[in-house]
Amino acid sequence: MPPKKMKTLSRCLLALLLPCAFANAVPSSQLGPVTAQDTLWQLAKTARGTAPYSMYQTIVALRQKNPAAFVGQNVHHVQLGAVLHLPSAEEIAQIDAKAAEAKVEADAIYWQQWISAGKQNKPQAAPWPLADATANAAPIAANNSAAYVTSSSAAALPQVLAKVDAAPPANSTIAVSASEPSPPEHASAEMSILAEPIAETSSIDSDTTLSGETRWFPVKSAQGQSQLAVSLSVFQEWHWQSADEKSSWSFSPYVRLDGEDSERDLLDIRQASWLQVGDGWELKAGVDQVFWGVTESQHLVDVINQTDLADRPDGETKLGQPMVQLSLLGEWGTLQTLVLPWFRERTMPGLDGRLRLPYPINRQHVQYESSAEQQHLDWAVRYAKQIDQVDLAVSYFDGTSRDPLWLMPPQQNELLPYYQQMQQWGLEGQWIVDSWIWKLEAIRRATHNVDYSAVTTGFEYSSIGVLESPVDVGWIVEYQYDSRGMQALTPAQRDLFLGARIAFNDEAGSELLFGLGQDLQNGSTRIGKLEASSRYNNSVRLRLDAWIFQTDNVAEPIWWFRHDDYVQLGLDYYF
Amino acid sequence: MNVKVSVFGLILLGAMTAVFPCYADDGGKGLTIAKERKLRDEGWKDSEAKTTMVLRNSQGEENTREIRTLNLEVANEGDKGLTIFDEPKDVRGTAFLNHSHTGKPDDQWLYLPSVKRVKRIASRNKSGPFMGSEFAYEDLSSFELEKFKFQWLKDEVLQGVNCFVIEQVPTDEFSGYSKSIAWVDQKDYKVLKIEFYDKKATLLKTLTMADYQQYLGKYWRPLKLAMVNHQTGKSTDLLIRDLQFGKGRTDADFDTNALQRSR
Numbered sequence: 001m002p003p004k005k006m007k008t009l010s011r012c013l014l015a016l017l018l019p020c021a022f023a024n025a026v027p028s029s030q031l032g033p034v035t036a037q038d039t040l041w042q043l044a045k046t047a048r049g050t051a052p053y054s055m056y057q058t059i060v061a062l063r064q065k066n067p068a069a070f071v072g073q074n075v076h077h078v079q080l081g082a083v084l085h086l087p088s089a090e091e092i093a094q095i096d097a098k099a100a101e102a103k104v105e106a107d108a109i110y111w112q113q114w115i116s117a118g119k120q121n122k123p124q125a126a127p128w129p130l131a132d133a134t135a136n137a138a139p140i141a142a143n144n145s146a147a148y149v150t151s152s153s154a155a156a157l158p159q160v161l162a163k164v165d166a167a168p169p170a171n172s173t174i175a176v177s178a179s180e181p182s183p184p185e186h187a188s189a190e191m192s193i194l195a196e197p198i199a200e201t202s203s204i205d206s207d208t209t210l211s212g213e214t215r216w217f218p219v220k221s222a223q224g225q226s227q228l229a230v231s232l233s234v235f236q237e238w239h240w241q242s243a244d245e246k247s248s249w250s251f252s253p254y255v256r257l258d259g260e261d262s263e264r265d266l267l268d269i270r271q272a273s274w275l276q277v278g279d280g281w282e283l284k285a286g287v288d289q290v291f292w293g294v295t296e297s298q299h300l301v302d303v304i305n306q307t308d309l310a311d312r313p314d315g316e317t318k319l320g321q322p323m324v325q326l327s328l329l330g331e332w333g334t335l336q337t338l339v340l341p342w343f344r345e346r347t348m349p350g351l352d353g354r355l356r357l358p359y360p361i362n363r364q365h366v367q368y369e370s371s372a373e374q375q376h377l378d379w380a381v382r383y384a385k386q387i388d389q390v391d392l393a394v395s396y397f398d399g400t401s402r403d404p405l406w407l408m409p410p411q412q413n414e415l416l417p418y419y420q421q422m423q424q425w426g427l428e429g430q431w432i433v434d435s436w437i438w439k440l441e442a443i444r445r446a447t448h449n450v451d452y453s454a455v456t457t458g459f460e461y462s463s464i465g466v467l468e469s470p471v472d473v474g475w476i477v478e479y480q481y482d483s484r485g486m487q488a489l490t491p492a493q494r495d496l497f498l499g500a501r502i503a504f505n506d507e508a509g510s511e512l513l514f515g516l517g518q519d520l521q522n523g524s525t526r527i528g529k530l531e532a533s534s535r536y537n538n539s540v541r542l543r544l545d546a547w548i549f550q551t552d553n554v555a556e557p558i559w560w561f562r563h564d565d566y567v568q569l570g571l572d573y574y575f
Numbered sequence: 576m577n578v579k580v581s582v583f584g585l586i587l588l589g590a591m592t593a594v595f596p597c598y599a600d601d602g603g604k605g606l607t608i609a610k611e612r613k614l615r616d617e618g619w620k621d622s623e624a625k626t627t628m629v630l631r632n633s634q635g636e637e638n639t640r641e642i643r644t645l646n647l648e649v650a651n652e653g654d655k656g657l658t659i660f661d662e663p664k665d666v667r668g669t670a671f672l673n674h675s676h677t678g679k680p681d682d683q684w685l686y687l688p689s690v691k692r693v694k695r696i697a698s699r700n701k702s703g704p705f706m707g708s709e710f711a712y713e714d715l716s717s718f719e720l721e722k723f724k725f726q727w728l729k730d731e732v733l734q735g736v737n738c739f740v741i742e743q744v745p746t747d748e749f750s751g752y753s754k755s756i757a758w759v760d761q762k763d764y765k766v767l768k769i770e771f772y773d774k775k776a777t778l779l780k781t782l783t784m785a786d787y788q789q790y791l792g793k794y795w796r797p798l799k800l801a802m803v804n805h806q807t808g809k810s811t812d813l814l815i816r817d818l819q820f821g822k823g824r825t826d827a828d829f830d831t832n833a834l835q836r837s838r
């Protein structure tokens with residue numbers, strides 16, 4: 001049986017077994033006599049009680065207190081019929097937790113070797129006290145079979161099954177079967193430490209967020225769409241983490257239904273990924289979201305995930321992206337490598353929705369520069385390093401641009417989304433000076449027809465306890481530059497963003513975010529937003545959002561939204 | 576704004592000291608006691624716990640918060656802490672990472688699960704409330720000798736326990752306090768009570784620590800911390816449970832990558 005499977009199985013068995021063990025446990029200064037049904041883990045657990053020590057410490061303390069009860073000084077080999085004296089809290093506390101872990105694991109290996117070798121002589125044991133816990137444990141592990149080579153963590157413990165040479169522990173008991181013949185001189189119970197890991201047991205968490213939103217557009221649209229729009233969404237998150245916190249798995253589907261605009265209807269897998277964490281590395285595979293960047297008003301460097309633009313006009317909502325991600329972590333920084341095998345199209349409001357372009361978008365005929373279309377293999381890499389009060393990151397992306405161009409075929413009143421190939425260098429920097437954070441994001445993007453640069457830079461200043469109230473205010477000032485000027489497809493070409501984030505620090509966690517993006521070349525062009533929210537109770541939060549889009553210049557990208565100012569009421573229910 | 580307030584506070588404090596030359600030099604006794612308190616708490620390595628925060632307004636209406644905390648002891652530096660918010664549910668999954676330092680501002684990050692973003696926070700001023708409670712961030716940071724100037728005031732019996740009464744004046748000009756006064760038990764150096772004085776030297780809050788338990792045969796930890804704000808009538812209780820030590824956590828469990836993974 002592979003170790004992984006054994007682990008899972010043993011955990012299930014433990015869950016069945018433990019309640020019975022506890023029902024009979026009588027607290028006293030002694031334990032026993034030890035029967036064939038006892039497990040080392042149970043014994044140690046009873047010995048420990050609710051004291052805050054590791055199980056390893058308790059096991060070693062138990063052996064020290066009862067040297068005669070353990071055959072060959074091996075913690076896993078308890079004499080049948082032995083009566084164990086319980087160590088005191090002080091005695092357990094004196095055991096070094098790390099060294100105890102190494103001792104218990106090393107003994108498990110000796111003990112298993114002894115079983116494999118047909119139980120010749122006595123099982124060996126690791127010395128105690130260990131001069132250097134890690135130095136002792138390492139060579140032992142290296143001698144052993146592959147399954148135990150990496151047994152340096154708490155996870156290794158449950159892998160060491162007691163009855164490796166007997167029937168698989170799928171029967172009703174995991175301890176030694178009473179019928180097993182054992183010579184009188186070795187009347188030892190083979191202690192199963194199948195079992196509960198040091199960390200908390202693994203479990204699946206489920207979190208659900210149900211949201212309802214109503215948008216009201218005060219100005220009638222020229223194209224006759226509704227002034228009122230209602231939408232509902234459900235975001236379900238399932239998360240599982242292994243007991244040793246090294247592996248985890250997440251699955252988070254999202255569904256949105258809009259009463260007016262079917263293009264806003266969406267079924268998306270926001271996350272469906274598996275994560276494995278090692279010593280100095282992380283590997284993630286599946287669908288996930290990756291955020292890069294430091295600025296608040298826009299996210300130039302953040303190019304991994306496609307934007308769910310139909311959801312909200314600031315593009316803060318992202319679609320799940322299929323990926324394999326390997327991160328190397330160290331004192332030298334973090335190096336993140338991503339391979340992105342599938343492209344997601346941007347969501348856009350449809351004909352019946354507001355905040356849309358003047359022509360219908362034909363999503364049946366999406367155009368790609370690459371002949372591989374959605375299957376183009378994109379890749380990206382990012383190196384980040386914190387140097388005291390300065391954070392720096394450099395990134396590179398090569399693949400399909402997440403930003404569409406719009407093609408208009410001759411004699412057709414429709415737009416075709418066109419996704420180019422692009423190579424983008426990104427730079428992120430921030431410098432923390434007292435209550436100030438100075439921020440910079442810069443990109444250099446190359447496509448077959450244009451090379452351009454764009455920059456967002458500014459600061460965030462936090463004032464705590466404004467006017468002797470509990471209110472905190474974060475002031476945001478950012479300048480947005482795009483070398484394409486008016487040819488840019490974004491409104492932020494030479495713009496100044498002013499924002500304030502107000503945290504009221506009340507029981508309801510009320511917050512207010514105000515932002516204004518003012519075009520510096522065209523004084524009548526600006527975008528404003530207001531986001532307010534407050535908690536109604538432990539499970540419900542209320543939101544109020546408002547947007548304005550103002551311009552008198554037909555060349556501005558927001559020209560088409562100039563009648564689409566709106567106010568939105570939202571309610572989120574969490575369970 | 577804050578700078579102005581604190582400068583004003585310092586001037587005020589200076590003026591008061593000039594008018595009332597209150598305390599004779601304690602001959603370094605306050606510092607000696609603080610050093611012993613620190614020494615007795617060294618070597619716990621790492622801990623984790625679950626905490627219920629009970630927020631009470633002046634009408635006595637209650638609101639609760641659920642958090643989990645992980646802490647790592649860092650020798651000769653401030654400790655590292657990771658706080659994961661479970662309730663209220665609208666902030667679930669949000670996590671806060673703090674690397675506290677002596678002599679320079681802490682490093683702080685917030686993980687925002689809805690946008691999967693780790694956001695660095697400017698942390699110079701730690702006088703703001705933690706989750707809308709009566710605890711300020713600085714009340715929850717680790718006890719370091721460099722953070723205060725200590726003065727022994729007197730010995731006093733508190734709830735039948737012989738205590739040292741120590742005045743602690745923060746060395747950080749960005750602290751929200753002019754001083755605090757701590758009652759330290761003479762036998763085990765447990766802190767039983769702290770009074771916090773605002774920048775105008777008026778009594779602001781009182782923290783009482785109860786249900787002390789000893790861990791690893793050495794370290795005393797209160798399982799109930801009650802903070803009362805005398806100026807607003809509000810109060811917050813921290814009720815700690817499942818406190819565990821010796822999980823063998825390392826720096827790697829307290830970096831921004833771990834913050835992103837925290838659940």
